[in-house]
Amino acid sequence: MSTYRLERRLEVDTKKQALTRVAGALIAMAVAGLVLLLTGRNSFKILFDGLEAIFGSQRGLEGVALRAIPILMTALAVALSLRMKIWNIGSGGQFLMGAFAALGVGIHVNGPGWLVLILMALAALVAGSLWILVPALARAYWDVNEIITTLLLNFVAAQLVTWASIGFWRDTEAAVIQSTKRVPYRLAELPGTDSLTIALLVPFVIALVLFWIFRSTTIGFEIDTIGGNARAAAFAGINVRRRILLVMLCTGAIAGLGGMLQLSAPGARQLGPGYEAQFGLTGFIVAALAGGAMMGVLVGGTFIASMFFAGLVLQTKGLSVYIIFGIYGLILTGVALGEMAARYRLVRVGDAVSSERVAS
Amino acid sequence: MIEPDHSYAVEARGISKYFGGVAALDGVDFKVHWGEVHALLGENGAGKTTLSNILAGIYRADSGEIAVDGLTHEVRTPAQAIEAGIGMVHQHFKLVETMTVAENVHLGWPDTPTLVSQRVLVDRTNHLMEEIGLHVDPTAKVWQLSVGEQQRVEILRVLARGAQILILDEPTAVLTSHEARDLFKVMRDLVSGGRTVIFISHKLNEVLEVSDQITVLRDGVHEVTRSAEGATPRELARLMTGEERTLEVEHREITGETVLQLEGVTASNDRGVVALSSVDLVARSGEILGIAGVSGNGQTELAEVISAMRRVDGGTITVDGEDVANGLVRKVTDLGVGHIPEDRIGVGIVGSASVKDNAVLRHYWTEGLSSGVTLFRQAVVDFATRLVEVARVQTRSITATAGQMSGGNQQRLVARREALLATRVLIAVHPTRGLDVLAAQEVQTAVIGQRDRGAAVLFISDDLDEVLLMSDRIAVMYEGRIMGIFDRVDADREAIGLMMGGHTLEEAMAK
Ligand SMILES: Nc1ncnc2c1ncn2[C@@H]1O[C@H](COP(=O)(O)OP(=O)(O)O)[C@@H](O)[C@H]1O
Ligand SMILES: [Mg+2]
Numbered sequence: 064m065s066t067y068r069l070e071r072r073l074e075v076d077t078k079k080q081a082l083t084r085v086a087g088a089l090i091a092m093a094v095a096g097l098v099l100l101l102t103g104r105n106s107f108k109i110l111f112d113g114l115e116a117i118f119g120s121q122r123g124l125e126g127v128a129l130r131a132i133p134i135l136m137t138a139l140a141v142a143l144s145l146r147m148k149i150w151n152i153g154s155g156g157q158f159l160m161g162a163f164a165a166l167g168v169g170i171h172v173n174g175p176g177w178l179v180l181i182l183m184a185l186a187a188l189v190a191g192s193l194w195i196l197v198p199a200l201a202r203a204y205w206d207v208n209e210i211i212t213t214l215l216l217n218f219v220a221a222q223l224v225t226w227a228s229i230g231f232w233r234d235t236e237a238a239v240i241q242s243t244k245r246v247p248y249r250l251a252e253l254p255g256t257d258s259l260t261i262a263l264l265v266p267f268v269i270a271l272v273l274f275w276i277f278r279s280t281t282i283g284f285e286i287d288t289i290g291g292n293a294r295a296a297a298f299a300g301i302n303v304r305r306r307i308l309l310v311m312l313c314t315g316a317i318a319g320l321g322g323m324l325q326l327s328a329p330g331a332r333q334l335g336p337g338y339e340a341q342f343g344l345t346g347f348i349v350a351a352l353a354g355g356a357m358m359g360v361l362v363g364g365t366f367i368a369s370m371f372f373a374g375l376v377l378q379t380k381g382l383s384v385y386i387i388f389g390i391y392g393l394i395l396t397g398v399a400l401g402e403m404a405a406r407y408r409l410v411r412v413g414d415a416v417s418s419e420r421v422a423s
Numbered sequence: 424m425i426e427p428d429h430s431y432a433v434e435a436r437g438i439s440k441y442f443g444g445v446a447a448l449d450g451v452d453f454k455v456h457w458g459e460v461h462a463l464l465g466e467n468g469a470g471k472t473t474l475s476n477i478l479a480g481i482y483r484a485d486s487g488e489i490a491v492d493g494l495t496h497e498v499r500t501p502a503q504a505i506e507a508g509i510g511m512v513h514q515h516f517k518l519v520e521t522m523t524v525a526e527n528v529h530l531g532w533p534d535t536p537t538l539v540s541q542r543v544l545v546d547r548t549n550h551l552m553e554e555i556g557l558h559v560d561p562t563a564k565v566w567q568l569s570v571g572e573q574q575r576v577e578i579l580r581v582l583a584r585g586a587q588i589l590i591l592d593e594p595t596a597v598l599t600s601h602e603a604r605d606l607f608k609v610m611r612d613l614v615s616g617g618r619t620v621i622f623i624s625h626k627l628n629e630v631l632e633v634s635d636q637i638t639v640l641r642d643g644v645h646e647v648t649r650s651a652e653g654a655t656p657r658e659l660a661r662l663m664t665g666e667e668r669t670l671e672v673e674h675r676e677i678t679g680e681t682v683l684q685l686e687g688v689t690a691s692n693d694r695g696v697v698a699l700s701s702v703d704l705v706a707r708s709g710e711i712l713g714i715a716g717v718s719g720n721g722q723t724e725l726a727e728v729i730s731a732m733r734r735v736d737g738g739t740i741t742v743d744g745e746d747v748a749n750g751l752v753r754k755v756t757d758l759g760v761g762h763i764p765e766d767r768i769g770v771g772i773v774g775s776a777s778v779k780d781n782a783v784l785r786h787y788w789t790e791g792l793s794s795g796v797t798l799f800r801q802a803v804v805d806f807a808t809r810l811v812e813v814a815r816v817q818t819r820s821i822t823a824t825a826g827q828m829s830g831g832n833q834q835r836l837v838a839r840r841e842a843l844l845a846t847r848v849l850i851a852v853h854p855t856r857g858l859d860v861l862a863a864q865e866v867q868t869a870v871i872g873q874r875d876r877g878a879a880v881l882f883i884s885d886d887l888d889e890v891l892l893m894s895d896r897i898a899v900m901y902e903g904r905i906m907g908i909f910d911r912v913d914a915d916r917e918a919i920g921l922m923m924g925g926h927t928l929e930e931a932m933a934k
Contacts, residue, residue, distance in 0.1 A: 279797050281788055284780065291773035298732065298762075298770050299784050300752035 069407045080405035081359070084352070087401020088366075091393045099386070109377060116376035117369050123376075125258050129328055131368035133158065135266035136321025137346025138353070138360045143273060144314040145355040147290040147307065153198070153213030154318040155343020156220035157191040159334075161319025163224055164190030165326055166334050169246030170232065176248045183248070184323055191319015192312040194220065199311035203304040209311070217343065228335045242335040250327040262324040267361065269317060274357040286310055318343070345371075352398055363398075370394065428493045432457045432588050432619040433478060433509070438487035440473055440643075447473045448643045450487070455588070455636070457492075460610055460620045462630040462651070465640035466663050466859040467831060471623045472514070474640070475590045478621075479511035480504035491588070510586025512577045514593050518565045524548065525561040528580050551583050556612050571602035578609070582618075589613065590621040595629055596857050599718045600885050607633040625663070625859045627656040628888060639663055660860055670864050672871060674895055674911055679708025682879040683729070683848050688738035688748070690728050698724040699903045701738070706848070706879035711870070713894025714883040716923050718853075721903035722883045723765050726850045729881070730762040731755045742848055756785060759878075761845025763838050763866075765852040767830075771837040774826030778818050779807035781825045781836060785844055814839035815865060831862035838866040842873045845880075849873045852883045867893060887919060901925050 096106035117123045137154040144151040151157075165183035172179050194216060201207035225241070227233075232243040250260035277283035289296040289303055296303050321342070325331055331338065349367055353359030374387040428434070433455040440448040448470045455461045463471050476482045478489065480498040489498055491507040498504045504511075518527050525544040528551065529535040536543070548561040557579050559572050568576070574594060581589060591610075595603040610620045610633055624630050630637060631651055639646040639662040646662045683706040692698035698721045706712045714722055727733035729740055731752045740748040742758045764770040772781055783792055783803050792802050807821045814835045818828050825833060838854055851870050855863035870893065874880045884890050890897060897914050899906040899922040907928035909919070918931040 279800065281793050281796065281798055284787055284798055287776065288773055288780070288784065291775040292769070294770050295773045295784065298752070298764065299787075300756060 067409050070410045072406055072408055075406050077356070080402060083405040084398045084401040087397035087399070087404065088394050089397075090401075091397025092390075094397075095390045095393050109382065112380060113373035113377055116373050122257070123372070125256055126375075127365070127369045127372045128259055128263055130372055131365050132262055132266060132328070133321050133325050133340075133342040134345050134349060134368055135270070135361065135364040136324065137318050137342045138349035138364045139266060139269050139273065139346075139357065140314040140318040140321070141347050141350035142353060142355045142357060142360045143317065144310060145290075145350055146277065147286050147310050149202070149290075149307070149311060149314075150210045151195065151213050151311070151314050151318075152210055152347065153195060153216050153343070154314070154321075154346055155339050155341070156213070156217035157194045157315045157318035158322040158325075158342055159217075159220040159224050159339045160194040161187035161191040161322030162326055162334055162338060163220075163227065163322070164319070165323035166227075166232070166243060166246055169248055169326065170244045179248050180250060183246075183326070184320060187319045187323030188316040189319075191317070191322070192315040194319070195311050195315035199308050199315075202311065203307040221339070224334050224338065225336060228333075232334075234333060243333045245332045246326055249332065250324070258329045260327045262327050265320070265324055266364075270357045270361050277357070282306075282309075318346075348395065352395070352402060354402070428490075430456060430493075431490065432492060433621075434490040434493070435474075435478065436488055436490075438474065438477060438484045438489070440470075440477060440482060441485050446643050448477075448484075451640065451643070451645045453638060453645065454648065455619060455621060457619055458614050458617055459635040460614050460622055460633055461636045461638065462634035463621060463623045463638050463640065464625065464627075464630050464659060464663060466625055466861060467829065468642075469640040469663070470643040471640055472592055473643075475511055475592055475621065475623060478504065478509055479590060480509075481511075505584050505586060508585065508587040509590065510581030510584060510588070511590040512574065512581055512592065512594065514596065516573055516577050518573060518576060520564070520566040522565060523561065524559050524563055524565065524568070524576050527565055527576055528561075528583055530580075532580075532584060534584075548579075551579065555579065555582050556616075557582075557609060569602070570597045571599075571605060574598070574606070575609070582613075587617075588619045588621065590623070592623045593625070594622070595624060595626065601717055603629065627659050627860075628886075630659070631656065641665055664860055670867055670892065672867075672892055675709075677707055677710040677895055679710065679877065679879070681705050682708050682743055683881070684739075684741045685729075686739050688725075688728060688740060689736045690724050690733055691736060692724055697903060699728065699735075702903070702905055704898060704905065706881055708847075708877045708879055709874060710895040711874050711880040711882050711893050713890040713897040714881060714900055715887055715890045715897055715919055716885065716900035718885045720900050720923075722852065722885075722900055724903075725900070726762060726765070726852045726881070726883060729755075729848070729850055730760055732762075753788070756844060757789075759845060759847035761785075761841035761843070761849045761873075763834075763841045763849070763851040763854045765883075767834055767837050772825050772833055775824055777822045778811065778816070778825050778828070778836065779803055779821040782807035782810045782821070782840060785840060810836070810839055810843070814869075831858050834858055835862060835865060838869050842869045845873050845878050846876075847878055849878050849880045850883070851880065853885065854882075855884070855886075855889065887916070887923070891916065891919075899923055907931075 096110065099106040099109065117127055137158055140154045141151050164186040168183045168186045169179060172182060195213060198209045198212035201212055202209045228241045228243045234242045234244045250262050253259040253261060253263060277287065285296065285301045285306055288299060288301060289306055293303055345367060349360055349363045353363045370391060374391065378384055378387060431454050433453065435453040438448050438451045439446060451474060453474065465471050473482065477484045480501045480503050483499060488495055490496065491509065496507045498507060519530065525548040528548050529544055545561045552558050557575050559568065559575050565573060565576065594606060598606060610622065613620055622634060631654060634651045636648060637651050637654060638648040639659065641663060685702055685704040688699055688702040690699040702725065716722055724733055728735050728748065731747060731750050735748045738748065739746055742760060745758060747755050747758065768774065773784065783806060787793055787798060792799055792806065811818065811821060816832045816836045818832060842849060849870065854866050854870065858866065870880060870882065882890065882893050891914060895911050896908060897919065898908045899919055901923060906922040921931040922928065
């Protein structure tokens with residue numbers, strides 16, 4: 064007559080946790096499939112269509128990659144801040160401001176393409192970090208919570224871009240009312256692809272650099288220490304304020320650069336409403352589910368991008384958008400539950416064997 | 424069936440309890456008379472909490488039986504325990520912080536009227552407190568109370584439900600020594616009113632001070648039950664640890680040069696109130712300068728200004744002649760100053776980081792561990808492995824998080840880490856608080872070892888016995904001032920006690 068109870072693990076095995084997340088997603092997909100079957104839809108066909116959309120052609124894979132770039136950029140930005148337990152909810156705004164600044168350079172500066180593109184990238188990095196400067200100073204010097212400040216600046220950025228697209232940078236030659244001029248420069252194409260540019264390499268390079276920083280450098284050590292216990296960090300002689308500023312400005316810069324990269328995507332060489340298609344929010348979900356692990360962000364971001372792409376194709380095949388959103392939600396919940404599941408284990412009460420306890 | 428024998432409040436016979444095949448309790452007999460304070464003494468892991476949880480109906484014994492007031496009881500749930508008259512106050516409180524004292528006392532109590540106004544609750548609570556002789560403002564919210572007051576609310580909650588036998592699990596671990604004194608008074612009042620108190624502790628002095636009877640557990644085995652009268656700390660320590668283990672501290676004549684010097688140091692605490700007023704101190708190489716005083720009289724701030732964790736408002740602090748006041752933490756560390764902080768979990772350790780990262784927390788940036796940009800990961804592993812070994816830290820691996828270790832192991836880690844850094848000055852603030860005898864002695868040994876290697880040690884503790892044991896010289900602190908400094912040979916316990924209470928040196932000597 065023993066009962067069972069959940070017990071928190073003292074130590075979480077990150078490899079196991081990766082597996083439980085995958086299991087969570089698979090279980091969620093199975094549940095979704097079952098529900099669809101019960102409502103008279105052929106879930107096997109839907110699954111097949113979805114996989115076919117992604118893996119069936121080069122266009123499918125390129126479509127996923129195109130969606131992955133902006134998501135990965137914002138996700139990496141957020142993941143960096145999460146390491147310090149800072150919640151950058153404003154990566155969408157920084158993304159937009161990066162695009163805004165890059166566009167400004169792109170339409171006003173004439174010169175060799177490579178030079179203008181470098182200037183555009185620099186402008187995006189600076190603009191992204193400027194957009195988080197005030198929240199960063201407020202957090203570092205007056206301990207003002209960054210969640211609200213960064214969130215609110217998203218709306219300001221959206222307004223600014225709307226203004227540009229119907230006002231000072233409006234594309235007067237096109238029939239569209241809300242769109243800016245187009246940037247005449249585009250990043251170099253990736254050889255062997257139809258639509259991809261070297262933009263695809265950027266998030267992977269950044270992820271590798273961040274991974275190395277957190278694995279092997281003193282700065283990474285300091286950021287993790289502050290994230291773990293800011294008072295202990297001060298005791299270790301770390302200049303906590305300076306590190307907060309550094310991390311927050313870098314997170315803004317990465318998101319801003321993401322905005323610039325997106326200008327090279329097909330059909331997105333100008334700014335308008337919908338340019339920031341929830342990339343900030345999606346990136347946030349990816350970073351949070353990955354728990355700030357850079358390699359986890361790469362996997363998770365690519366997964367979410369494939370999911371979105373498959374959903375888009377299924378929509379054109381007549382599957383209702385509500386069902387698709389329902390499936391998205393179910394899968395993400397499955398991943399989140401899988402992440403949690405690895406933190407707990409089932410024990411029998413009565414003869415609780417706590418082999419993990421270390422007596423003092 | 425045995426004849427009911429009403430002379431015992433609790434009589435537990437042959438209690439065993441296994442966790443995953445390992446015996447936490449092995450055939451323990453435990454008999455407690457009515458109207459006594461009965462101490463349950465033992466090192467961490469001895470099984471004290473397990474035994475009390477069984478008495479309080481939280482765990483079930485695997486074998487053995489329990490009689491309360493001579494009648495055998497099935498104590499299977501906390502409710503049954505309460506019915507039998509047993510109530511327990513746990514190591515970690517179970518109060519709702521946002522509710523008032525009165526609400527907390529009545530929470531989940533069957534006697535509480537179903538529809539009830541705040542006024543009635545307060546009246547009932549006042550009435551109860553009158554009856555029991557314990558007082559806390561019934562309208563205060565729990566989060567506004569000090570730890571000692573919260574504990575009183577817990578006791579009140581348990582007694583209100585009719586408990587005649589009160590089990591207190593390490594109640595003093597969270598209290599200042601002043602609050603502990605108050606609690607002892609409450610305990611004595613309760614037993615003179617006819618109740619019985621089972622007092623769990625691993626602190627010998629407290630146990631000797633307050634109890635009538637003492638039961639010692641070691642590794643889940645009942646060692647002895649004896650009267651507190653005539654018991655000596657030495658004997659109890661031997662029973663607890665199974666070895667003759669009292670620390671002998673050798674004190675020699677101090678001839679070393681001045682290392683640490685404070686002149687006219689003034690500083691404020693976190694609330695902006697003056698915490699140190701014009702403190703002058705000198706600590707020499709090879710000596711332990713003890714700082715005696717009741718907690719909260721500026722000791723914390725004194726430690727913090729020296730390690731540059733807190734700004735001074737005036738005065739100078741030098742280490743080997745170098746001015747360090749208002750300097751950088753790293754410069755102070757570089758000069759060879761180590762600091763075992765008072766709040767080891769809040770300041771000394773990053774709980775979410777690995778044991779190995781915590782091992783290098785305070786000097787990861789130094790030569791040998793880093794190039795300034797990259798960390799030498801192998802060097803970090805080597806250092807951490809060695810530290811864990813010399814400090815005898817028990818951990819499954821150095822990559823496990825520090826937060827999952829017991830408090831004793833965390834403190835072993837912090838104490839050794841800081842001792843290694845402290846080539847010139849070691850500041851130790853309440854370094855043995857909350858530790859069992861063994862861990863405390865290891866920490867004390869680390870401190871003495873550093874002194875013998877030529878460091879000047881500032882040993883801050885509110886346990887006067889410990890200060891007297893460890894120190895070569897003793898300074899008494901009261902309200903941010905140094906009231907007087909004694910050489911060890913002239914140290915008079917009485918006089919120091921009086922000065923800790925605010926008497927001047929002259930007054931203390933006159934009495
Ligand atoms: N819930 C539990 N699961 C597994 N082991 C436990 C549990 N509770 C206590 N123990 C083990 O039983 C022994 C006694 O622990 P405890 O009663 O907490 O000791 P004390 O209170 O004297 O410090 C220890 O070895 C401890 O690790
Ligand atoms: Mg215990």
